[in-house]
Each structure stands twice: as C-alpha cells, then as structure tokens.
Amino acid sequence: MxxxxxxxxxxxxxxxxxxxxxxxxxxxxxxxxxxxxxxxxxxxxxSGVIAGRKLDLDREKLGFGVTVFLGVKLATKGRVSLEDFERAVTAIPEVQTVEHVLGMFDYRLRITARDIADFERVLRRRIMTLPGVGDVEANVLMSEERRPGPLG
Incomplete structure (x- = not known):
C-alpha cells in the first residue's frame, strides 16, 4: 500500500x-x-491508486432514459463456467457493469436502455438466452445521487 x-x-x-x-x-x-x-x-x-480516467456521459441526453439493475442467478453453476457467462454478458452493449456478488444472486448487472420496451427486448433476446441464466430480478433506477469516494 x-x-x-x-x-x-x-x-x-x-x-x-x-x-x-x-x-x-x-x-x-x-x-x-x-x-x-x-x-x-x-x-x-x-502505484495503481489512479487506475484510469473515464468520461462521464449523460445517458439521458444520449437517448438512454432507463437504467435497470438486474440480479442474475445462474441455474446451472456446474454446467456453465462463471468466465463463460461473464464473457457472454459483457459482449452485450447495453450492459454497463457486471458485478460478481455474494448473496441471493450471483451477478448484478447495470443495464441502460432507451425505454422499458427496449429493456424488455434486451432482457428477452439477450440476457435470458445466455447459457446458465436462471432467476432474474429487475430494479429500475428512479434517481441517483453522487456520493463522495473513500477520500470524501
């Protein structure tokens, strides 16, 4: 450190x-x-303290008015490797982040879509067709507050 x-x-x-x-x-x-x-x-x-710099885009102004957090539970952990799932889900452009988590679900995805109908299309045609996907739970983002980081 x-x-x-x-x-x-x-x-x-x-x-x-x-x-x-x-x-x-x-x-x-x-x-x-x-x-x-x-x-x-x-x-x-x-030293890696600054890992990079990124551009913060206004998704709404770009036409992406809906953000959904999707909990994904893999149905068949033994049949599909975590790496295969991660590789497949990160190839979906609407998926902004993929987090492997401990708890009720195996993964938490942040998905941006133009609207709810667009999100439904992404869910049905892209997410649910991935190998190993079992239960999912969607939470639509209502508002977001920026929080100071650990040095806040």
Missing part, C-alpha cells in the same frame, strides 16, 4: 471531481509547481 499525504489526498479528491484538470491547475490550487504535481500524479498512477 502506498503512503498518501494530505496533498496526495487533495489531488485525488480534485481529480475525482474533474479528471480533466491538468497538473499546472492542480499545482496552483495546492501550492505546488506543475512538475511537482505531475510527479505526484505519475506516482499515484504508477
């Missing part, structure tokens, strides 16, 4: 809010030079 000081934590919080900030702007904000800030960011990347 890497040692983090207060400035490292501040940089991480700032990048979590807006990953497009450059080292010069962050340095000015935290009283560091651009090269010193860049070295800190590079160290955080090299």
């Amino acid at each position: 890497i040692e983090l000081d207060d400035i490292d934590r501040s940089i991480l919080r700032a990048l979590a809010e807006d990953a497009t900030q450059n080292a010069g702007a962050l340095g000015r904000r935290f009283g560091l030079s651009q090269p010193a800030t860049w070295r800190r960011i590079k160290r955080l990347q090299d």
Whole structure:
C-alpha cells in the first residue's frame, strides 16, 4: 500500500471531481509547481491508486432514459463456467457493469436502455438466452445521487 499525504489526498479528491484538470491547475490550487504535481500524479498512477480516467456521459441526453439493475442467478453453476457467462454478458452493449456478488444472486448487472420496451427486448433476446441464466430480478433506477469516494 502506498503512503498518501494530505496533498496526495487533495489531488485525488480534485481529480475525482474533474479528471480533466491538468497538473499546472492542480499545482496552483495546492501550492505546488506543475512538475511537482505531475510527479505526484505519475506516482499515484504508477502505484495503481489512479487506475484510469473515464468520461462521464449523460445517458439521458444520449437517448438512454432507463437504467435497470438486474440480479442474475445462474441455474446451472456446474454446467456453465462463471468466465463463460461473464464473457457472454459483457459482449452485450447495453450492459454497463457486471458485478460478481455474494448473496441471493450471483451477478448484478447495470443495464441502460432507451425505454422499458427496449429493456424488455434486451432482457428477452439477450440476457435470458445466455447459457446458465436462471432467476432474474429487475430494479429500475428512479434517481441517483453522487456520493463522495473513500477520500470524501
């Protein structure tokens, strides 16, 4: 585990809010030079603390108005490997995340669709036809609040 000081934590919080900030702007904000800030960011990347930066798209503005969390229980664990299921389900473009979980279901999927009819199509034609799929439970996202990360 890497040692983090207060400035490292501040940089991480700032990048979590807006990953497009450059080292010069962050340095000015935290009283560091651009090269010193860049070295800190590079160290955080090299150590794996910063695993990547991603683009946060507004799904609704792109025409995807429905998000559904789908619990999936595999019917035949012995017949279908977890890796085969994961490979097949991640190939479905509407599936945004695949989480292998402990509990009532084996997997939790985050699915985006244009509307409920589109979600039903994805469920019937893509998810339910995957090998090994048994019980499923859908929960439609009503609203979402952004929560600060572990450094919050």
